[in-house]
Amino acid sequence: MERKEAVALLQQHVKQEALIKHCVAVEIAMRAYARRFGEDEAYWGTVGLLHDIDFEQYPDDHPHHAREILGVAGFDEAFIVDVESHARDWPQERSLLQKTLLSVDEMTGFVIACALVRPDRSLKTLEVKSVKKKLKDKAFARAVNRETLIESALQLGIPLEDHIAFVTQALAEAVEQPVYAPYHLV
Secondary structure (H helix, E strand, C coil), rough: CCHHHHHHHHHHHHCCCCHHHHHHHHHHHHHHHHHCCCCCCHHHHHHHHHCCCCCCCCCCCCCCHHHHHHHCCCCCHHHHHHHHHCCCCCCCCCCCCHHHHHHHHHHHHHHHHHHHHCCCCCCCCCCHHHHHHHCCCCCCCCCCCCHHHHHHHHCCCCCHHHHHHHHHHHHHHHHCCCCCHHCCCC
């Protein structure tokens, strides 16, 4: 599926602007990691873009309804499993893609939240130490599961500081690209 078609599918099932922005941020980070690992950037990006396709409709049973939506849209079993794998209680060993999806899912939102509270609201000037400081502040971005942030980076085999820096840089570079400009991530 081309990106344009994947965006249309996402917008068909997700109406909340904040959730669409989140999905795009995850797509950006997944594409960046795919390049880093020498993997299929388009595939990884589409998994990231569509990872929360069922969240708005089924928040209490997410991501278990992604299968229905993605199956009807023509996605194969492997793609659907990759999307489903970001469930925190995933019972199976995760592949590299699946570990990456879990690790960037929460991190992208947290990094963007950190940028939004800065006076310049910029990802370019956001430092790793600022993000780590906010991680310790339990009142900041309360919905973000700190344990998942830390543990998923470890499972990916990347030190937390490096993961934060990588995701921040990927997002900072992407916001200037015309394809992502309409989403106003920060």
